[in-house]
Amino acid sequence: MAQHPLLHSLQWTIPEGHGCLERPPAEQVLSQFLQLFASRGASSDAKAGMIRDLLAILEAVDCQWLFGGCHPNAAPTLLRDMVVTLRLYAAPPQQQEPEGGGLPIGDPSYAAVASRAADVSLGFISIVAKVESAKGLERLGTAVVGPVLRQVAGPLYLFAVTHVAERLWTTPKTRRMAQELMDGLLRASDCRSVPEFLRGAREDETGWLAVVMQCLKPELTKDTWQRSPATKHVFSCTLQHVTRPWLGPHLEKVLPPSLLLSDDYREENKILGVQCLHHIIRNVPAADLCQYNRAQVVYHALFNHLYSKEARLLQVVLLCLLDLLPILEKALQRLPHNPQLVTPSDEVLQLVLTHMESEHRLPLRRVYARNLPAFVERMSCRLAVLLKALLRMMLDVATDRSLTPEPVKAELLQKATECLILLDHASHGQVKVLLQGVQRSCQDETLKECLRKVEEEPLKSIITP
Incomplete structure (x- = not known):
């Protein structure tokens, strides 16, 4: 092995062709x-030269030298520190919030990032390849591979x-190399896919x-997540790979970052955060969501977005x-x-109808109209409660013997009748069926x-295409 500047700065010489004992320990x-790098x-x-060396x-070198070889258990922790250092070295430039608010500012040039990422990728690919090689060696095997992976896999x-994805700081070359690294990491950890890597095969x-x-935790706090343009994408991509039933045990780790994203002032971050929350809702058991009032917290975060005038955000919300x-x-x-008279569904539907009535912008009206049928189709599951409340109110008005003016009573009964007709249309005629017994016993x-x-009103859809 020829002399390299890094080894020269370390005052070491590794003669080519000599055995393991002649080489300095990996640690x-x-x-x-x-x-030297720090x-x-x-x-x-100088740092670029050190990385090339x-x-x-x-x-x-071989995997025995890197993972211990003649000095067992010497290198895994230092190997992790090196991987973390090089990962940060090749990360996109951090952004800072300007004084007085506004958009984050940062280095607009990502050419240097791509160059660094290409060099670092080669080193990481080499490390992963040596992990694969070590798995087949009796002297190393799982006794060494396991501790090494626990240190560097994350x-x-x-x-x-x-x-690996198309971003401002990536190029076709860096994306190809990142995919090669991911493929090698999956093989080294005996996984067939990224979801299996994250959640386990069973x-x-x-x-x-x-x-x-x-x-990722240090980069996902309230004060740090906005600094790196990659953090939100890494988190979102990782979350989307983990589904039911594997996501539930990690709820406390993924819910706070999702809420942070959804609470940002930029629309694209709000949308990304809401999409993360939606994935969590669909893949975490309802009992876990309702524990510690989590579902209410998510509901209030989403409800606040209903006042937005951005059609794309309203659609995902x-x-x-x-x-x-x-x-x-x-x-x-x-x-x-439970003393609550107005349910969350009532609140949402009321706000949607109110905003839809006064909204003059077509994109927003289309979003409201597109989602309104889904709220109507949930009506059937609440039919018994609504029907009972309407009939009780109508009976009280019809039998009222107080000084309430007759025109007021007549208008109340007319409006209640119209509500019954609408409820019948929404429930596909179920109200007429339930009212048959009431009509026979009503005096x-x-x-x-x-x-x-209500009985004579023909059935029709209350939502037109």
């Missing part, structure tokens, strides 16, 4: 590399996801999601609410002596006349 090489005097060119070293996955397996989220409302209402029904002529109007 010394990695430790000195990290110290030194204040290291320029960008490190790549040459990794290509020349940051390697985060690096690959950061650079329901009783844990997968790597907890490790990944632990690595309404779809999310349609899956959340049944969970909320079932939870409310289980509460003893008040005024109320019977109202029920007769």
